[in-house]
Amino acid sequence: MTHRSIGILGGGISGVALASFLGDDVEVVERRPSIGGLCGTIVEDGFTFDAAGPHIMFSKNKEVLNLMVETLGDNVHQRRRENKIWFKGRFVKYPFENDLASLPPQDNFDCIYGYIVNPHAGDTPSNLSEWSYKTFGAGISEKYFIPYNEKIWNYPATKLGLEFVERIPKPPMEDVLKSSIGISTEGYLHQLHFYYPIEGGYESLVHAFAKNVRGDIRTNWRVASVARDGKQWRVTSAGGEERTYDTLVSTLPIHELLKVWADAPDDVHKLAATLHYNSLINVLIGCNEDRGYPYTALYVPDPNLLFHRLSFPKAFSEHCVPAGSSSIMAEITTNEGGDGVWEMSDEAIIDRTIRELEMTGLADPNTIVYRKAIRFLYGYPVYDLDYRANVTAMRNAVAATGLHLLGRFAQFDYINSDVCIERAIALSKELSSP
Ligand SMILES: Cc1cc2nc3c(=O)[nH]c(=O)nc-3n(C[C@H](O)[C@H](O)[C@H](O)COP(=O)(O)OP(=O)(O)OC[C@H]3O[C@@H](n4cnc5c(N)ncnc54)[C@H](O)[C@@H]3O)c2cc1C
Known part of the structure; x- marks a missing residue:
């Protein structure tokens, strides 16, 4: 059986960034064939999509933002946000209240x-x-x-x-x-300019951090069991490999961790059961024409349309589409066993999305050369009225066992990749201090 000082479960940005700040006696285990997690990118038939949804690089923490940009080296550029709201067939600037004159009178x-x-x-x-x-x-x-x-x-x-x-x-x-009488203002300067990898989509950021990892990253390594073994943690993979670690960090969604953590305290199970999350089905569409939409994203409040947001990867990088082509990603929030959407087949979701894109005039079905639906069980943690009390109690109950949680669905927090990295830096300092 292999022993390492620190084991990190999950190879998304949290796990990989944390490993990059630690020494060589560290191992990251990831169940998928590639690292990336929610920052993952699909590259197929010349089209590049950030599979969980459009990702932009920005941060209130300038040190973290600089680190992200520097880690990407030459593979990064800056873009200007061009978000709009799709309202009654019109493009209204985001945020909505900054462009009221674009609405019907x-x-x-x-x-x-x-x-x-x-x-x-x-x-x-x-x-x-x-x-x-x-x-x-x-x-x-x-x-x-x-x-x-x-x-x-x-x-x-x-x-x-x-x-x-x-x-x-x-x-x-x-x-x-001013916006109501048509005097232009720019409403939300915080993300007006953002960084994005030139090639390879947002997943490139995770690979860039992976280059600085001195320990090991194992993919196709699905965690099948986690248990306390004296002062150590014993972890096994679905393939039957066994590890012991002195310190264990989980970046797995807490609900997934609890499926494999045999001796997790009852309290953690009870509290996690109160934490609601949304799933996502994203429809990826590639077209052999380019209408030259300059938009990064369109927000779609119309309850009759299934998608809540459309995004246009070419606005993030020209390299996201083949020459003369364009692409659209439609994001649909859903809940397993709740709204009937999760239960629809991929084909049915794709067909409905294409119909709705045609209805809105945003895409011509005859030009579509690539289509795919991709599902994420864990998309958004839902901040319901009891969220704060329950999540705090859950985190405290896990911390009492000595296991460290890090990341969006491990800590069950609506955070972006910059905050994942910020917290990875803090945890690496804690783990490295004597
Ligand atoms: C729609 C959407 C838009 C977003 N936009 C932005 C944005 O614009 N900018 C930004 O910075 N952030 C954005 N984010 C947030 C960002 O994606 C997340 O904060 C970040 O990717 C979370 O990383 P993580 O490592 O904490 O978790 P994850 O990426 O979820 O990593 C967990 C890893 O654990 C692995 N795993 C699960 N179970 C097992 C198992 N049993 N064994 C081994 N491995 C396992 C998973 O495969 C995964 O790789 C967005 C997220 C979404 C959903």
């Missing part, structure tokens, strides 16, 4: 009236719906913010908590008033 009036004459302005909100009414008023809430959020979260806005509102752009009143 009655919608523009309803939005600006609700923003100014807002009976909820003085409320203390206790859920996302109330927060939206207080912040934006009835028009913007009912036409855009609530329908869009209920699509992406697949959950009633009245049952969503306030944890992620700090991520939502809130333009000053002056900007909203």
Whole structure:
């Protein structure tokens, strides 16, 4: 049986970045044939798609952002965000309240009236719906913010908590008033310019960190059991290999870890069962024509359309499509056993997506030369009203066993790759200190 000092379960950005900050007595084990996890990229027939959804590189933490950019070396460039909202057949700038003049006149009036004459302005909100009414008023809430959020979260806005509102752009009143009469403003400067790999999609970032790993990375190594063995951790693979580690870090989704962690405390099982997540089905479409859409992403609040967001990989890098071609990714939030969408066949999802793209006039089915549906069971952790208390208790109960959790679905936190790296740096310091 092989023994290593530190074992890291999962080869997404969290696991690989952590290994890159540690010494050589470290092993990363990943069940898939390639590292990448949610940062993974599919390259097929000349088309490159970030399979879980469009990924951009940005961070409030300038040190981490610099590290990401430097680690990619020459394979990185900067792009400008061109996000729009697809509203009643029109392209409206993102965020919505920064471009009210692009709405049909009655919608523009309803939005600006609700923003100014807002009976909820003085409320203390206790859920996302109330927060939206207080912040934006009835028009913007009912036409855009609530329908869009209920699509992406697949959950009633009245049952969503306030944890992620700090991520939502809130333009000053002056900007909203200007936007209604057609004076242009730029609403959300934080991600206006972002970095992206020139070639290989976002997964290149994980491979770039992997080059700095002095220990081992094993792929096709599915963790089948985890157990405490005295002071060590014993881990076995589905292929029958056995390891012992002094220190164990899991970046596996907590719900997956619990399937293989035989002696996990009951509390952890009970708490994890309260944590809700959304799954994703992404439809990847390649076309042999290029309409020259300059958009990075289109947000789609219309509840009659299945996808909540479309993105255009060519806007991230010209290398994402063959010359003269274009591509679109449609993201669909779903829940297993909940909404009937997860249960649809890939073909049915693809057909419906293509029909909806044709209906909206955004793609011509006759030009489609590549199509694929890809599923992610774990897409978004849902911040419901009990989330904070339950997730904190879950993390504490795991920490009491000595096992370290790191990453988006291990810690069950709506975080991006930059925060995964930031936390990997912090954990590497903790593990390296005597
Ligand atoms: C739609 C969407 C858009 C996003 N956009 C951005 C963005 O623009 N910018 C950004 O920075 N971030 C973005 N993110 C977030 C980013 O993808 C995640 O924060 C990051 O990839 C999480 O990495 P991780 O290593 O923590 O987890 P994961 O990537 O989930 O890694 C866990 C790994 O564990 C492996 N695994 C699971 N079970 C086993 C097992 N039994 N044995 C061995 N291995 C196993 C999995 O295969 C996986 O590789 C986005 C995410 C989504 C879903």
